[in-house]
Amino acid sequence: MLRIQNSISASISLGLRQLFSIEANDISLQETKKEFEGTFTCVVFPYTKQAGMAPPMIAQKLGEFVQANNEHVDQFQVVQGFLNLSLKEGTWVSILAECLADSNAFQLAPKNEKVLIEYSSPNTNKPLHLGHLRNNFLGYSVAQIMEAAGYEVIKSNLVNDRGIHICKSMLAYQLFGSGETPETSGMKGDHLVGKYYVAFDKAYKEEIETLKKAGKTEDQAKAEAPILFQAQAMLLAWEQQDPEVIALWERMNSWVLAGFEKSYTQMGVDFDKIYRESNTYLLGKKIVDEGLAQGVFFQKPDGSVWINLEAEGLDEKLVLRKDGTSVYITQDMGTAQLKYADFGADKSIYVVGNEQDYHFEVLFHILKKLNKPYSTGNFHLSYGMVDLPSGKMKSREGTVVDADDLMAEMIQTAKERTMELGKIDGFSVAESNELFNQLGMGALKYFLLKVDPKKRMLFNPVESIDFQGNTGPFIQYTHARIKSIVRKAAELNISNEWTEDQSITLATAEQELVYLIAQYKLKIEEAASQLAPSVIAQYVYDLAKQFNKFYTELSIINEEDKTKQKIRLSLVEMTGKTIRQAALLLGVIVPERM
RNA sequence: GGCUCCGUAGUUCAAUGGAUAGAAUGUAGGUUUCCGGUACCUAAGAUGAAGGUUCGAUUCCUUCCGGGGCUACCA
Known part of the structure; x- marks a missing residue:
């Protein structure tokens, strides 16, 4: 397909030169709109001035030239300044034959570049929620897409397992926990720890109220609440390796991480390398020392360390607290260095929400100022937050959608729908459960990935469990239908082998399907360059729709x-494979039956 | 306030500066005894406002209106 497109572009380029002495090498062909005849369209308006001729005239002459000089072009139509070109009938069969013969139909050639993708990056003080689902699905999908596009990909996860926020849940547990554990409470570890993070917040607020009644202002009260001092003291004790604090920390972290492990398995995501902030923050502090020696950072009288980025249009930014403990960005500097030492990747992608745009701008500037070899190739894949119909998710208002709960609900809905409509006679219990899982997760993943990652999106719980229209199950259903046809054809010993013959013509519906299949690799390239799984989601939906x-x-x-039958069978099989591969790039598994 | 992102059918999403702005959902109607109707077909329905650049603007620029995010010695 690309070959043909390039050939036509070249013909147009040649025509422009010979007919009008215009040098234009990058001719962009676009798809012809449905309501007009043709496959490719060339817009000739840009050449009006240089050619000294009205657009329709240019299009006419160019059309005649291409028709005479390009082996693939049959007819052409001129509509104002648009030149619509139709391919020769036999070309469509050639394109299909080419796709079928391509042993690397779903994998682009190696790019010899290494990409590190960091995603998920949870805090070990509370369970995962809806926003994390978008993050995890995005990160995993981008990794799959980059791999298909020919990059060497490393998936990493930076666990934020230390810091003041972690100390808050630890402290609350110490104060109110009465020694309960995931075992004694029957709660998943991450949910249990999350309970104490909430408990801290509640106690903190109560203290603030008390202080306000004693005449303090809101700001004073927030800064002077005793429980906050306790948390700060705990962080300091942690950084000084206080054995008791460390023991509690290890205990609670292990609970959380075991809980996350279950969630990740359910999500179907994985990592090649897990970094822990507790292992990288010291390196970060070392880099702060280096930067201080280099004069990149400066120290204020109270001992805190800063960087001045006013020349870059930003602000002053703290990199080390006055008590010497590290902050978020300190640790990120350390992690960046560690990643470089481990992998030396050409590109480093951070999948993190857009509320941290400023943070990453600062981080990347700092790396440049420090003259680090890994200061290039960094990219913040900044995605929009997920809103609910009721507005923003707020933990203190109890409007957070829990990731584990949501996944379970989706699977339950899939089960109900399948019991009602499915064709799963003969499925074992295990097979049925696997199917419900594939459908529920497919619906959820597709729902969250079909939207452009950069944009904020609305999660409507009612619509998300809809399995009709532009949804994951629609695509899964189409695939199951295809496999049903393929099975039946095998039973009837229908062959899918045929020999190419230029006299074979394809119907419009077949041509359009062939066109989409032939576009697969272009779409991978597009999705990879934009880091946008939504491109693939849109594509696989169009493909399924066209198949139907x-x-x-x-x-x-x-x-x-019989010839048509064989060609169609091969086309159906190829469509099925393409849908399956494209869906896999989204982390969506398409079933054989449903 | 400063910085920044976003305003497209009732709703949720599309559209490298190109043709009559595409889908889905919802609404109204329909699908040949057909290989799976979670499908297919038809209809009505939208670019926040005003300027500007351009042969041509949803897209680029300016102002206004509306919304989000950042503006922590939280992450």
Whole structure:
């Protein structure tokens, strides 16, 4: 397909030179709109001035030239300044044959570049929520897409397992926990720890109220609450390796991480390398010392360390607290260095929400100022937050959608729908459960990935469990249908082998399907360069939709013309494979039956 | 306030500066005894406002209106 497109572009380029002496090497062909005849369209408006001719005239002459000089072009139509080109009938069969013969139909050639993708990056003080789901699905999908695009990919996860916020849940547990454990409470570890993070917040607020009644202002009260001092003291004790604090920390972290492990398994995501902030913050502090020696950072009288980025249009930014403990960005400097030492990747992608745009701008500037070899190739894949119909998720208002709960609900809905409509006779209990899992997770993943990552999106719980229209299950259903046809064809010993012949013509519905299949690699490239799984989601939806249209218009098994029957069967099989591969890039598994 | 992102059918999402702005959902109607109807077909329905650049603007620029985020010695 690309070959043909390039050939036509070249012909147009040649025509422009010979007819009008115009040098234009990058001719962009676009798809012809549905309501017009043709496959590719060339817009000739840009050449009006240089050619000294009205656009329709240019298009006419160019059309005649291309028709005479390009082997793939049959007819052309001129509509104002648009030149619509139709391919020769036989070309469509050639394109299909080419796709079928391509042993690397779903994998682009190696780019010899290494990409490190950091995603998930949870805090070990509370369970995962809806926002984390978008993050995890995005990160995993981008990794799959980059791999298909020919990059060497390393998936990493930076666990934020230390810091003042972690101390808050530890402290609350110490104060109110009465020694309960995931075992004694029957709670998943991350949920149990989350309970104490909430408990801290509650106690903190109560103290603030008390202080305000004693005449303090809001700000004073917030800064002077005793429980906050306790948390700060605990952080200091932690950084000084106080054995008791460390023991509590290790205990509670292990609970959380075991809980996350279960969630990750359910999500179907994984990592090649897990970094822990507790192992990188010291390196970060070392880098602060280096930067201080280099004069990149400066120290204020109270001992805190800062960087001045006013020349870069930013602000002063703290990199080390006055008590010497590290902050978020300190640790990020250390992690960046560690990653470079471990992998030396050419590109480093951080999948983190857009509320941290400023943070990453600062981080990347700091790395540049420190003259680090890994100061280039950094990219913040900044995604929008997920809103609920009721507005923003707020933990203190109890409107947070828990990741584990949501996944369980989706699977339950899939089960109900399948019991009602599915064709799963003969499935074992295990097979049924696996199917419900694939459908529920497919629906959720597709729902969160079909939107452009950069944009904030609305999560409507009612619509998300809808399995009709532009949804994961629609795509899964289409695939199951395809496999059903393929199975039946095998039973009837229908062959999918045919030999190419330029006299074979394809119906419009077939041509359009072939066109989409032939576009697969272009879409991978596009999705990889934009780091946007939504490109793939849109594509696989279009493909499934086009297949359904083809399916209602044309017979496959019942086709009497044996050549047509074989071609259609091979086309159906190829469509099925393409849908499966594209869906996998989103982390969505398409079933054989449902 | 400063910085920044975003305003597209009732709703949720599309559209490298190109043709009559695409889907889905919802609404109204329909699908040949057909290989799986979670499907297919038809209809009505939208670019926040005003300027500007351009042969051509949802897209680029300016102002206004509306919304989000950042503006922590939290992460």
